Structure formats: C-alpha cells, structure tokens
Amino acid sequence: MIHHTLCEVLPAKEAELDAFLTGKFKKFWSRSSGVVRYHVYGDKLANKLERVIMVEVGSFRDYDMIIDLDERKVLHDELLTLATNVTSRILEPIE
Secondary structure, three states: OEEEEEEEEOOOOHHHHHHHHHOHHHHHHHHOOOEEEEEEEEOOOOOOOEEEEEEEEOOHHHHHHHHOOHHHHHHHHHHHHHEEEEEEEEEOOOO
C-alpha cells in the first residue's frame, strides 16, 4: 500500500520544505517498521509549486502503527507550517 500526500509549497518556504521532506520526514518514515520505499516529487505541470510524498508500506497493520506514533503527529504538524492544502490518501495497487 502507498501513503500518498500532496501539498502546495508556502511562499518563500520551498528550500525549508524540501530540507524537511528529505531530512527529518524521510528519516522518520525510512526507519519505521514495514516501510519499503520513500520518495518526494516536485510537480512540473502544476501552475503552483507542489510536492508529492509517496511512502510504500508493507501492510495496513504497519501503517496503522506508524500513524499512531506521537513523533509522526509532531512531524505532520511541522509539515503544516511549511505547506498548505495538504491532502493524503491511501493507494492500493490493483495489479
């Protein structure tokens, strides 16, 4: 399963957001049990500056345990200070 997050970069926060997503946020997800892959993408086609974070997790059980962690909640709050219109969804491969 994939945890997919889309967010818009706040004005003048691009470098700070990218450092956060490739630093603290990546370290947290990468060391979490069950996480297989972590990637951050910049959207080149959007008319606004956006970032897409994709975290592949082995199972819903692992994901539920990660989501409940206090550290994840703190990092999510920090993300909200650097980005706007943050939306997340869970994707499950069909094939």
